[in-house]
Amino acid sequence: MSLVRVHNFAVSLDGFGTGEGQSLETPFGHAGSRLHQWFFPTRAFREMQGEAGGSSGVDDAFAKTWGPGIGVEIMGRNKFGYQRGPWTDEEWKGWWGDNPPFHTPVIVLTHHPRPVIEMAGGTSFHFLDASPAEALDAARELAPGLDVRIGGGASTIRQFLAADLVDQMHVAVVPIVLGRGERLWDGLEELEQRFTIESVSSPSGVTHLTFTREGSSPT
Numbered sequence: 001m002s003l004v005r006v007h008n009f010a011v012s013l014d015g016f017g018t019g020e021g022q023s024l025e026t027p028f029g030h031a032g033s034r035l036h037q038w039f040f041p042t043r044a045f046r047e048m049q050g051e052a053g054g055s056s057g058v059d060d061a062f063a064k065t066w067g068p069g070i071g072v073e074i075m076g077r078n079k080f081g082y083q084r085g086p087w088t089d090e091e092w093k094g095w096w097g098d099n100p101p102f103h104t105p106v107i108v109l110t111h112h113p114r115p116v117i118e119m120a121g122g123t124s125f126h127f128l129d130a131s132p133a134e135a136l137d138a139a140r141e142l143a144p145g146l147d148v149r150i151g152g153g154a155s156t157i158r159q160f161l162a163a164d165l166v167d168q169m170h171v172a173v174v175p176i177v178l179g180r181g182e183r184l185w186d187g188l189e190e191l192e193q194r195f196t197i198e199s200v201s202s203p204s205g206v207t208h209l210t211f212t213r214e215g216s217s218p219t
Contacts (some may be wrong), residue, residue: 024143071143076156
């Protein structure tokens with residue numbers, strides 16, 4: 001069966017995967033871009049932007065595993081956009097412009113479903129009110145045989161971990177303290193017992209943690 005994977009998810013030293021106060025201008029709230037400074041210089045990120053160059057060190061080695069083998073992403077509504085409650089602006093098509101970097105179907109978890117949005121480059125957004133298990137079944141129907149990426153935010157990844165549905169996970173621990181926002185690890189006591197965990201330090205100051213469930217092959 002296809003694997004469920006998390007990639008390039010950055011958290012602060014105090015465990016926050018995003019800051020407080022998300023808005024149209026601040027997708028990560030008061031954290032700004034600080035959680036992702038390690039990612040932006042990498043060759044993997046620049047390729048996602050259609051640009052050449054970039055670093056090829058430790059950070060890039062982890063960053064570039066994001067795409068291969070993935071057939072669909074599942075994300076929470078707050079990763080898709082800043083609106084809350086019933087949709088007030090259905091012209092809004094996400095943070096990524098006309099050609100998002102996913103190039104696969106994307107399931108957006110929301111209590112307010114809306115019609116599918118077809119984007120350039122093969123990305124399509126499917127809005128679904130579902131439990132983690134139901135969303136995973138829907139994702140596998142959209143991309144039979146390919147892996148499913150849980151893209152975030154923190155609460156969405158936490159729900160899939162709580163439901164014991166994640167096979168592999170890469171978390172980048174960034175040396176900043178946010179103090180407030182959305183935490184990844186809350187309610188996941190003894191999570192480490194489900195996985196083999198390895199860590200690699202980068203010259204950028206980031207520690208890359210990989211979680212691999214026994215029986216799932218590293219990607």
